[in-house]
Amino acid sequence: MTWVNGENGEAADMSSDGGEGRGGDAPDTGKSFDSLYGVNPQMALDIQHDAMKNFKKRVDNLLIELGKSEASPDKVGQDRLSRAQLGSADFKEAQFLYESYAIVHDELENLSKALSAQIEGVGLAVHASRVGFENLDEDIKARMREVNAEVDKYYDVDRDPYARQQAQQQQDEPIAEVTEAEKGL
Secondary structure, eight states: OOEEEOTTSOEEEOOTTTTSSOSSOOOOOSOSSGGGTTOOHHHHHHHHHHHHHHHHHHHHHHHHHHHHSTTSHHHHTTSOOOGGGGOOTTOHHHHHHHHHHHHHHHHHHHHHHHHHHHHHHHHHHHHHHHHOGGGSOHHHHHHHHHHHHHHHHHOOGGGOHHHHHHHHHHHHSOOOOOOHHHHTO
């Protein structure tokens, strides 16, 4: 494919095959940035900055809404049933129900805390990408590390289908050995 920049920075396919990639070019596997060849970088940065500002506002609003809602990490654990509310100790089904309820309630608390931390982490990451990590205050960097540790605390790799898929793909791929030159980097 042959790409050129238009008058307004847009990309246009000028290849003789109409952009179908049959002109001897390698097929687009989706793993390269070749498709961005004709993008005007300045326009892309401006658009990205505006999009990131809007995204950060949405994340901040989500954090505020979560904090005010009944699903906030502080409020989720407040209204728990006691075992006695479900019946006498002889009632085995009530015991099973209570144990199931306790497990679900604990998982919901963990989910709420993890989501809150992830939303805050995304907001911090958007801010860091806008100003540059090296330009962040030390307290913001420290908060980013705290949020990351909080998210890691609730992450269970055994429940992550994407992690299982990645692990399977890595097992199928041959492992490349690190050269001495690469070790020196």
